Amino acid sequence: MAEIKYLEINADDRSIIVPAGENLLGVENDNEGARKYFRCPKIVGDGIDLTKSDVYINVQNASGEKSGKDRYTVQNMTDSGDNVTFEWVLERKVTSHKGSVRFAVCVREKGTEREWHTTFATGNALEGEELFEPAELEARGQDFIGILTSDANADANSIESGKSAYVNGKKIKGTLAGENDIKATTKKTELSSNPITIPGYGQSMVPVLKHTIEVSLADTNKPVLLKGDAKKTVVYDEAGSIYGDAKASDVRIGKTFTSSNGVKITGTLSVSAKTMKGTVTGGGANAVAFDTGLKAISCIVIMQTVTSTSDTGIIALLHQNGKTKGIGNSYSQYLKTSSTSTGTIAINGGEVTYTPKNGAEVTNMVNGKEYTWIAIGE
The missing domain is CATH 2.60.40 (Immunoglobulin-like)
Structure with a gap:
């Protein structure tokens, strides 16, 4: 396997340093045929943590047209000490026109409106040979694609992130994510007990605190793989260790205490005056x-x-x-x-x-x- 050459991000001047040979992004109409590797400080800007953010590559392809702009979610984010590494898989739109391609990194902190950007770097898409020119391909294929997908009704929020589909002749990229914060609400706490057998003592009941907790999605409107106001009720017992861990030999003769099992015990510790x-x-x-x-x-x-x-x-x-x-x-x-x-x-x-x-x-x-x-x- 060839040595990985990382595009280095300088968090101070916001530049992307492209190693020699890594400015080649591909040939016209390549699709997912290459990937670029990035290395960046884990914490950038005003304490923004990339491992707690959504990271994208913003692209303007060589067409120079507004339609040539797009955003791509990075893959394989890996924490490596003070740095993180991640990857960008180049799709067809990036190399659909020969010439200079501009790209930059965009960081969006999750749960806030804070964003951090690099300045743009440039790469090249080389001239290739395709069966149809982009305009001709669109003219010939759009109607046919539209007919084949006219009965589809999916939208971006119903397609998993990283996947795409055609609906009414248009390619739609999914935004449905698998992440959503979980909200836990304690609905009830009550004193209860569990049976236990104590060696040398016999059968007893251990006092416990029984908690009833309702677990639900924090944001029920956020498009996730599990959508809607999904709730689950959890009941658990708090361990009897809340009553302490003393033994009879730790407590003076004649004094009583509650053991870790919730049992009343008389102390046996003899203290010489x-x-x-x-x-x-x-x-x-x-x-x-x-x-x-x-x-x-x-x-x-x-x-x-x-x-x-x-x-x-x-x-x-x-x-x-x-x-x-x-x-x-x-x-x-x-x-x-x-x-x-x-x-x-x-x-x-x-x-x-x-x-x-x-x-x-x-x-x-x-x-x-x-x-x-x-x-x-x-």
């Missing part, structure tokens, strides 16, 4: 924060290392299950009383922050006083 101990200095009316070194805290006790009855402030605090309890001492020259009023304890991972109640001195951690803390967690 850790105990940490330390001291912190009271800050009076200011918040006091310290790190226990644990990843999580289930319980913490904070108490004065050495208790003094002459101080006003918190003596001891207990924080467990999200609740804080404590006892404080209120002292004056004539009266000493106990109080259960406390501030708040906030826990973030292994960090503890105690904030006294605003304006209540008895809830303060006595300024400068040492407190011992004991934390239980993991």
